[in-house]
Structures are given as C-alpha cells and as structure tokens.
Amino acid sequence: MEKTILGQNLSFSEDGYMTDFSAWNEDIAKELAREENIELTDKHMEVLKFLRQKHEAGDSLTIRSVGKSGIVDIKGLYQLFPGGPLKISSKLAGISKPTSCV
Amino acid sequence: MLDNNKLKKVSIICAKGKLEDVYASLVMANGAVMEGIEAKLFFTFFGLDAITKKRMKKLHTATVGNPAMRMPGGLPFPTLLGTLPGVEAGVSSMMRKQMDQLDIPPVDEFLEMITAGGGEIYACKLAMDMFKLEKEDLWEDVKAVLTIGEFYEMSGGENSQIIFT
Numbered sequence: 001m002e003k004t005i006l007g008q009n010l011s012f013s014e015d016g017y018m019t020d021f022s023a024w025n026e027d028i029a030k031e032l033a034r035e036e037n038i039e040l041t042d043k044h045m046e047v048l049k050f051l052r053q054k055h056e057a058g059d060s061l062t063i064r065s066v067g068k069s070g071i072v073d074i075k076g077l078y079q080l081f082p083g084g085p086l087k088i089s090s091k092l093a094g095i096s097k098p099t100s101c102v
Numbered sequence: 103m104l105d106n107n108k109l110k111k112v113s114i115i116c117a118k119g120k121l122e123d124v125y126a127s128l129v130m131a132n133g134a135v136m137e138g139i140e141a142k143l144f145f146t147f148f149g150l151d152a153i154t155k156k157r158m159k160k161l162h163t164a165t166v167g168n169p170a171m172r173m174p175g176g177l178p179f180p181t182l183l184g185t186l187p188g189v190e191a192g193v194s195s196m197m198r199k200q201m202d203q204l205d206i207p208p209v210d211e212f213l214e215m216i217t218a219g220g221g222e223i224y225a226c227k228l229a230m231d232m233f234k235l236e237k238e239d240l241w242e243d244v245k246a247v248l249t250i251g252e253f254y255e256m257s258g259g260e261n262s263q264i265i266f267t
Contacts, residue, residue: 062205063136064215075218083138085219101133102206 005031017090017097024052024094032092036081040092044080046071048093055095061086062102111140113257115266119148121163121197126267127152128212135219143216144253146226150233153225153241158209162194210241217243224248 001012005028011019018024018032029048033040040048050069054061063085067074074085081088086098112134116127127143134141151157165171165184171193173179183189198208207215213223225240225247237247248256257264 060205064205064207064211067215073218074215078135078219084136086136100205101129102204 015097018094029092036088047089051089051093051095060100061098062100109139109261111259111262113142113264115144116149117147119151121161121194123267124152124161131221132216135216135221141221144224146229150225150229152209153244154239155241162190163197165190165193213241
C-alpha cells in the first residue's frame with residue numbers, strides 16, 4: 001500500500017506500518033500521528049526514537065522494555081498512545097508491527 | 103474490516119494457582135489492555151494465590167501429575183523425580199528465569215502493568231472466606247472483593263466475553 005505524505009511516496013504494510021525503516025523522519029511521524037488523533041510532544045518523540053533504536057538493534061519490543069527505559073513509565077506510555085501503547089507507537093515510529101505478546 | 107464489531111471487554115476468571123495457569127490469565131488480560139480492550143481479572147479459589155501478598159512471588163508449576171512436563175533436552179520428566187523435595191521449587195524457578203528472558207515480568211509487576219493500562223483486578227468473596235483471607239492479605243491494587251453476582255453485573259455489555267482459564 002502506498003501513501004503520499006509531505007510529498008514523499010511511502011509504502012506501508014496492509015496493517016498500516018511503514019515498510020521502509022530509513023524513509024522515516026520526525027515530520028512524517030507527526031503526519032502519521034495526526035491520523036491517530038495524537039499531537040506529538042517531545043516525550044512522544046523520545047519514545048519513538050527509543051523504539052527505532054531497539055528495533056534497529058534487533059531487540060523484540062515490549063511495553064515492559066519501554067517502561068524500563070527511563071523515558072516514561074507504563075502508565076505514562078498508555079497516556080501517550082491511548083488504546084495501543086505498543087502498536088500505535090510502533091506505527092508512528094516507522095517500524096514493523098510488534099510481534100511480542102507482552 | 104468490521105471495525106465496529108471489535109471485542110470491547112474481556113472478563114477473565116483465574117481459578118487455579120499454578121504458575122502457568124496464572125500467567126495464562128495475566129498474559130490475556132495484559133494483551134487485552136494493550137489492544138485497547140477493557141479487561142477485568144477475577145481471581146478465585148487457588149487463583150487467589152496470585153494476588154495474595156505472601157504467595158504471589160512463589161507460585162509453582164506442578165512436577166507431579168503433569169504429563170506435558172519435560173526434562174531440559176526433551177525427555178519425559180519422571181513423575182517420581184517430581185516428588186523429591188526441592189525439585190518442584192527448582193523447576194519453578196527455572197520457568198521463571200526463562201520467562202524473564204522473554205521479558206515476561208514477575209506476577210506483581212505484571213499486575214502493575216495491567217492496572218497501568220486501566221485493567222482492573224478483583225478477588226472472589228466466597229473463596230476469600232473459605233481460605234480465611236482478608237483484604238489486607240491481598241496485593242494493594244486489588245480493586246474490590248466481589249460476589250459472583252457483582253462479577254456478572256460488571257461483565258455485561260456489547261461485545262463482551264467471559265473467559266475462564
């Protein structure tokens with residue numbers, strides 16, 4: 001699936017996750033967030049960058065690991081990304097759909 | 103996609119106190135809140151161990167009467183071995199270690215994750231009376247001690263499911 005965001009042609013998986021890790025930037029994240037009705041703050045951005053870093057390192061992502069990152073606790077993570085702390089954040093971070101059950 | 107037909111609420115009953123039974127309930131409740139599904143987790147009978155302060159960190163997996171149990175390497179686990187003192191504790195601690203490697207938290211932390219996401223934890227009144235437990239014996243964030251009638255009252259609504267593990 002293709003979408004044009006800020007003049008860039010980007011490809012997405014069927015579930016709406018970006019498929020090209022390197023095509024991501026902060027402005028694209030802000031546009032994607034708008035679709036989820038989230039206004040990205042610096043805190044959001046810190047979480048997204050943490051997820052990207054972990055994803056690049058090949059680690060599997062869990063809300064527990066975000067909670068232990070020192071950026072935000074789990075309750076705060078739910079507040080930043082209501083209804084999908086890991087799914088929505090992964091979507092906005094331009095990484096693939098999380099495969100973890102925790 | 104029938105987006106408006108999505109699951110909205112799960113009410114999960116945990117009636118057993120074995121490590122794996124408790125974790126099945128915890129994983130399902132946590133998974134639900136992570137998906138934006140309302141989750142209520144109701145502990146009864148031996149499941150109460152999971153929210154009893156003194157016992158929640160010491161749950162065991164059964165080494166006797168558990169035909170699925172294997173030795174490391176895959177050979178069947180001899181039942182008589184499971185009866186020896188310390189074996190069950192050792193096996194249980196190994197299970198916990200393996201879970202930790204998968205980033206599956208200990209019971210108390212798992213409960214915190216669920217409540218952080220808006221999930222609610224309840225205890226069964228009848229089983230509490232049976233085991234002579236008081237509210238003070240339970241983990242701090244247990245929301246209430248309920249009768250089964252009260253449990254049903256809060257488990258209703260469109261696209262709600264009751265799950266018994």
